[in-house]
Amino acid sequence: MSAEPDTSIDSPLADGSDLGFQALAAAMPGLETSLFRGQRRVVVPSASLTDAMKRLKESGFDLLVDVTCVDYLEYRGATSRYGLVYLLANTRTNERLTVRCFADDPEPTVPSMVPLWPAANWLEREVWDMFGIQFAGHPDLRRLMMPEEFIAHPLRKDYPLQGKGERHNFPVISREQS
Amino acid sequence: MAVTSPQPFTALPKAKSQLDARLELPENVVVSRLDELASWCRKNSLWPMPFATACCGIELMATGAAKHDLARFGAEVFRFSPRQCDLMIVAGRVVMKMLPVLQRIWLQMSEPKWCISMGACASTGGVFDTYAVVQGIDRFIPVDMYVPGCPPRPEQLIQAIIDLQDKIQAEGTITGREFDTAARQLRKRALTESGDLLTLDASRNPVVQRQLAAQRTSPSTPVR
Numbered sequence: 010m011s012a013e014p015d016t017s018i019d020s021p022l023a024d025g026s027d028l029g030f031q032a033l034a035a036a037m038p039g040l041e042t043s044l045f046r047g048q049r050r051v052v053v054p055s056a057s058l059t060d061a062m063k064r065l066k067e068s069g070f071d072l073l074v075d076v077t078c079v080d081y082l083e084y085r086g087a088t089s090r091y092g093l094v095y096l097l098a099n100t101r102t103n104e105r106l107t108v109r110c111f112a113d114d115p116e117p118t119v120p121s122m123v124p125l126w127p128a129a130n131w132l133e134r135e136v137w138d139m140f141g142i143q144f145a146g147h148p149d150l151r152r153l154m155m156p157e158e159f160i161a162h163p164l165r166k167d168y169p170l171q172g173k174g175e176r177h178n179f180p181v182i183s184r185e186q187s
Numbered sequence: 188m189a190v191t192s193p194q195p196f197t198a199l200p201k202a203k204s205q206l207d208a209r210l211e212l213p214e215n216v217v218v219s220r221l222d223e224l225a226s227w228c229r230k231n232s233l234w235p236m237p238f239a240t241a242c243c244g245i246e247l248m249a250t251g252a253a254k255h256d257l258a259r260f261g262a263e264v265f266r267f268s269p270r271q272c273d274l275m276i277v278a279g280r281v282v283m284k285m286l287p288v289l290q291r292i293w294l295q296m297s298e299p300k301w302c303i304s305m306g307a308c309a310s311t312g313g314v315f316d317t318y319a320v321v322q323g324i325d326r327f328i329p330v331d332m333y334v335p336g337c338p339p340r341p342e343q344l345i346q347a348i349i350d351l352q353d354k355i356q357a358e359g360t361i362t363g364r365e366f367d368t369a370a371r372q373l374r375k376r377a378l379t380e381s382g383d384l385l386t387l388d389a390s391r392n393p394v395v396q397r398q399l400a401a402q403r404t405s406p407s408t409p410v411r
Contacts, residue, residue, distance in 0.1 A: 154284075155284070155319070156283065156284045161318075163318050163319070168318070169318070170316075170317055170318065171316055171317065171318060172317070172318030172319075173318075175283065175318060176283045176318060176319065176320065176321055176322065177326070179283070179286050179287070179290070179327050180290070180327070181326065181327050182290055182293060182294065182327060182328050182329070183329060184329045
């Protein structure tokens with residue numbers, strides 16, 4: 010079994026476990042796809058992300074497992090800085106699909122998936138908190154983990170691990186004051 | 188007053204001899220200062236406030252449980268309300284989002300109060316040198332005793348509590364807010380040293396005057 014993703018195989022899998030993916034590939038030809046260990050992956054441009062996700066949901070992907078992000082800063086061969094990753098699952102057929110979508114500085118923006126899957130609400134808030142990706146159409150895009158007054162997005166590769174002094178910006182309580 | 192503790196108080200020798208000369212002390216009667224008595228009571232009835240955020244909290248629970256039995260040292264009454272506590276044990280790492288909560292709880296505790304920083308993370312941040320973790324709570328709140336270890340065993344925490352008891356007995360309240368002015372402390376000491384219980388006016392007490400003069404010449408002399 011090869012560790013490299015094999016992009017040549019677009020034909021339906023023998024066990025019929027990728028029907029949802031085949032429906033998307035038929036409706037939107039020209040998408041970059043890959044197959045790795047029996048699981049389909051597809052790259053969708055952000056302009057057609059909402060359309061593709063709507064088709065996928067209608068074809069049976071009723072569960073949004075996760076939304077996360079990768080920062081490809083100084084990554085070899087990378088063409089975009091941020092790569093959004095959506096993990097979808099069909100709970101009736103057990104089909105799983107990885108949808109990827111790229112975004113770039115200065116204002117990385119992708120459409121929000123909250124209208125399709127309410128589960129995307131907090132997941133996208135976390136991605137906004139950690140990577141600073143704007144989700145257009147999100148009903149409540151606040152930070153999820155870091156304090157409200159936090160300014161940076163700490164999981165970006167150009168953010169130092171030890172922070173920029175945020176953890177020292179607190180009043181000091183001495184014996185005399187307490 | 189009958190006291191059964193083996194080493195209850197340490198009365199000042201001079202005052203003791205003077206009082207011995209005047210008073211016939213029956214058996215099992217010890218004469219001491221009120222400060223010593225207050226400190227003795229405080230150190231043997233510490234009520235800890237468990238601020239347990241990580242694995243140190245497990246050792247903290249073990250310390251309070253049956254095997255290690257913190258009740259032997261009078262500190263078994265864990266209270267989860269800061270209003271009822273006088274010893275905060277910070278066990279575990281504190282993230283910067285938690286720090287305002289920590290400070291608020293510390294301010295809600297009533298005097299006299301003490302703080303133990305338990306474990307490497309609470310004391311220094313430990314291995315978590317990241318943007319989110321406070322690198323030692325003593326940067327933001329006062330700490331009386333540090334416990335090394337990752338996590339420290341219950342014996343180490345008990346040792347810290349025993350050491351804190353010694354500190355409380357020796358220093359009274361850490362702030363000493365009720366005895367806060369130097370003049371008042373000098374008057375207190377003069378009271379025990381002069382033996383004259385009636386000469387409370389500092390301006391007329393020769394011992395106070397001598398001590399004030401010594402204080403002026405060598406200001407580094409600690410006043411307690």
